Every structure is written in C-alpha cells, then in structure tokens.
Amino acid sequence: MNNENLVSTASLPPVTRTRSGVEFCPGDNVWQYREGVKTVCLRFDTLDVDETLRHEAKRVLMWYAENTSPSHLVNSFSRFKHFAARIK
DSSP states (O other), rough: OOHHHHHHHHHHOEEETTOOOOOTTTSSSEEEETTTEEOOOOOEEOOOHHHHHHHHHHOOOOOOHHHOOOOHHHHHHHHHHHHHHHHH
C-alpha cells in the first residue's frame, strides 16, 4: 500500500467541533478560530513533513481540539512542530 492510499482511507470529516462547539474544517492547512478568550491558529502548511504525516497529525490534533482545552491543543501542535523539525 502506498502513502496515497493511506491518506485516502483515513479521511478527515469536512467539519468538526471543539468541546465548546466551535466549528472548523480539519482538512484545511490553517486552523484558525476563537474559543473563549483563546485564539487558536495552527498552520499545518509550515510543517516540513510529507503529506501522510501532516494528515495523521491533523487526525490526532483533531481529537485534542474536540476533547481538550485550546491551550493544550496549541501546545501539542507546537511540540509536534519541534519534533518534525528534528526528524528532518
């Protein structure tokens, strides 16, 4: 199975909601929304990783967006971005 098939079999929903009900599109390369007093801005287009890893990062971080605080989501993305820079 090639990487293209992996991405297509585990597709992201067109829209999802944070735990407080804010809607966003997880397939977008920029997640930007305001939840409470926190502005979330995750730029997946700045990640220097292949498309499969970017897609899987979105799947994992989508769970964090749906189930944890916006601060925890932003911190998790930041930690992943640092990890991705180190594996290159």
